Amino acid sequence: xxxxxxxxxxxxxxxxxxxxxxxxxxxxxxxxxxxxxxxxxxxxxxxxxxxxxxxxxxxxxxxxxxxxxxxxxxxxxxxxxxxxxxxxxxxxxxxxxxxxxxxxxxxxxxxxxxxxxxxxxxxxxxxxxxxxxxxxxxxxxxxxxxxxxxxxxxxxxxxxxxxxxxxxxxxxxxxxxxxxxxxxxxxxxxxxxxxxxxxxxxxxxxxxxxxxxxxxxxxxxxxxxxxxxxxxxxxxxxxxxxxxxxxxxxxxxxxxxxxxxxxxxxxxxxxxxxxxxxxxxxxxxxxxxxxxxxxxxxxxxxxxxxxxxxxxxxxxxxxxxxxxxxxxxxxxxxxxxxxxxxxxxxxx
Amino acid sequence: xxxxxxxxxxxxxxxxxxxxxxxxxxxxxxxxxxxxxxxxxxxxxxxxxxxxxxxxxxxxxxxxxxxxxxxxxxxxxxxxxxxxxxxxxxxxxxxxxxxxxxxxxxxxxxxxxxxxxxxxxxxxxxxxxxxxxxxxxxxxxxxxxxxxxxxxxxxxxxxxxxxxxxxxxxxxxxxxxxxxxxxxxxxxxxxxxxxxxxxxxxxxxxxxxxxxxxxxxxxxxxxxxxxxxxxxxxxxxxxxxxxxxxxxxxxxxxxxxxxxxxxxxxxxxxxxxxxxxxxxxxxxxxxxxxxxxxxxxxxxxxxxxxxxxxxxxxxxxxxxxxxxxxxxxxxxxxxxxxxxxxxxxxxx
Numbered sequence: 144x145x146x147x148x149x150x151x152x153x154x155x156x157x158x159x160x161x162x163x164x165x166x167x168x169x170x171x172x173x174x175x176x177x178x179x180x181x182x183x184x185x186x187x188x189x190x191x192x193x194x195x196x197x198x199x200x201x202x203x204x205x206x207x208x209x210x211x212x213x214x215x216x217x218x219x220x221x222x223x224x225x226x227x228x229x230x231x232x233x234x235x236x237x238x239x240x241x242x243x244x245x246x247x248x249x250x251x252x253x254x255x256x257x258x259x260x261x262x263x264x265x266x267x268x269x270x271x272x273x274x275x276x277x278x279x280x281x282x283x284x285x286x287x288x289x290x291x292x293x294x295x296x297x298x299x300x301x302x303x304x305x306x307x308x309x310x311x312x313x314x315x316x317x318x319x320x321x322x323x324x325x326x327x328x329x330x331x332x333x334x335x336x337x338x339x340x341x342x343x344x345x346x347x348x349x350x351x352x353x354x355x356x357x358x359x360x361x362x363x364x365x366x367x368x369x370x371x372x373x374x375x376x377x378x379x380x381x382x383x384x385x386x387x388x389x390x391x392x393x394x395x396x397x398x399x400x401x402x403x404x405x406x407x408x409x410x411x412x413x414x415x416x417x418x419x420x421x422x423x424x425x426x427x428x429x430x431x432x433x434x435x436x437x438x439x440x441x442x443x444x445x446x447x448x449x450x451x452x453x454x455x456x457x458x459x460x461x462x463x464x465x466x467x468x469x470x471x472x473x474x475x476x477x478x479x480x481x482x483x484x485x486x487x488x489x490x491x
Numbered sequence: 492x493x494x495x496x497x498x499x500x501x502x503x504x505x506x507x508x509x510x511x512x513x514x515x516x517x518x519x520x521x522x523x524x525x526x527x528x529x530x531x532x533x534x535x536x537x538x539x540x541x542x543x544x545x546x547x548x549x550x551x552x553x554x555x556x557x558x559x560x561x562x563x564x565x566x567x568x569x570x571x572x573x574x575x576x577x578x579x580x581x582x583x584x585x586x587x588x589x590x591x592x593x594x595x596x597x598x599x600x601x602x603x604x605x606x607x608x609x610x611x612x613x614x615x616x617x618x619x620x621x622x623x624x625x626x627x628x629x630x631x632x633x634x635x636x637x638x639x640x641x642x643x644x645x646x647x648x649x650x651x652x653x654x655x656x657x658x659x660x661x662x663x664x665x666x667x668x669x670x671x672x673x674x675x676x677x678x679x680x681x682x683x684x685x686x687x688x689x690x691x692x693x694x695x696x697x698x699x700x701x702x703x704x705x706x707x708x709x710x711x712x713x714x715x716x717x718x719x720x721x722x723x724x725x726x727x728x729x730x731x732x733x734x735x736x737x738x739x740x741x742x743x744x745x746x747x748x749x750x751x752x753x754x755x756x757x758x759x760x761x762x763x764x765x766x767x768x769x770x771x772x773x774x775x776x777x778x779x780x781x782x783x784x785x786x787x788x789x790x791x792x793x794x795x796x797x798x799x800x801x802x803x804x805x806x807x808x809x810x811x812x813x814x815x816x817x818x819x820x821x822x823x824x825x826x827x828x829x830x831x832x833x834x835x836x837x838x839x
Binding site for chain 1: 640641642644646660661664665668679680681684685686687688689693696697698706719720721723725727728729730734736738747766767769771773774775776786787788789790791792793794797799801
């Protein structure tokens, strides 16, 4: 297999750390790995395969000669650098929402729509961390019995916001346990021992952008523009692991046992569903794992063609870094990686 | 107003503590207050109105002569003692699920169906702590535009389970923050920094009893047996305050602004809904208050006749103790309180 020169923009973030772990675990075939971050991280080194690698500042020059660049930084960085990488002849695999709805950019979960990679033009987006597990769990069922409507409520971990949110949860939890009060910094209200129905900004419709993303991204990935989706996205005081309560209406009646069998045979999905022994997915046990876990599959009592179910995913791994790395692996397998121009790209 | 002899079975529990606070706050008109609990609590005293009151053991004799007995204990205690209170000529207002679906027992949220109290035969049930806020928020809308289907996901505080669960959340949170591992006692899995889609026992349908209760109790209270309801009930690491994400299908289109106006004018409901300034209900701010708080009212993007919304309630107060005390207040106003026989009741 061709050994690639790869880069990681956002190497010092919460998702960046997972990228490094997963590249190591999967022995991703690269010739060189360039760790990039903002100027704040100058002078830092990160451990990879028992080696200390320096963190470099992200500049247009820093991505020169890289075949694949993973980007997990701010949306502004994604906007600029994905375009620069593509212009230089490499492929950017971007974790932000900057490019996801661009019709020229494939939005890919390899288990669901790997074929869309064939249309890539140098930028590929990986979906929102709540969209990935939903399409993983629903696409295999949709192929058998087309889905008409999805109502979903989420329970989202603070690591989706980033390292500072993880620290804020810990420090707030400590001060509550000590009987002290808190001033929130990252979220508008306290998150420790609380839940907040606000993820990303509010839109005129009353939905948040996170809720809108779940809807629009799902339709794009599943090639199902007619799907009707309503989401309520809620932040919960969990470090890692997003959970979702799903109510899914199919075109025809769907037996819960059949859904169980289909999902149990779907790549990247594990069914954990034995209520008698309290077996169902929950974030504490899903953190650090690669699969989308599905449980509590049952006939929806409120609609003859609907199922209710519950899923959990590690939002940093399959919800973000792992999915991006799997996209890169597919690009290699599909022989879609080009040799970039050796010189630095220039911004426009 | 007639001054009553009242009793509180379960005085030392989490809901019991709220009962005492609320009786004091509302200056409930009683002549005597008997605090009752299990044998474990013998010798304890509780503060009420700056006075120390002794806790007595619950026995058939202990309820003799009481006009109203609030019961917030185990289901077994409710089964026995509600019947004994009724037999002795008093009225039991029971917080458990023991009697709620009994056709002879009114299940009441005063703001919604106070008229049902007229049919009481000595036992009145107060609904589950997730049902109370849902019917408070939906009944005013249902009267204008009949509701056909409700899909609801909950975010339930540990205090709903009781004092031991509150302590377990704190002790688990402490040990996680100290990097130590936990053995769960109250819940099947760790609850600190986790969410668990299991509240009450599982039924053959795949739903939990909690989910079933939300459905069946709502239909009974709203006198709407044709309502279709599907719930997913989830325990979250919050001390006090249950939240619910609701998707509600009406018979006809329902303007979110109209729903806002109707709810803002409904007794016991407060609308907190201004996304621009992150104004919406959340449990940390709802704990210790009496209202059902509703926010995030929006047109459901997945159905033309549906609204999505979010609500939060203090599960110990309006979700339990306050609602029971309001029932007692209504009984007095409606002149439904009888004088019990002065001698002790005998069990059958």
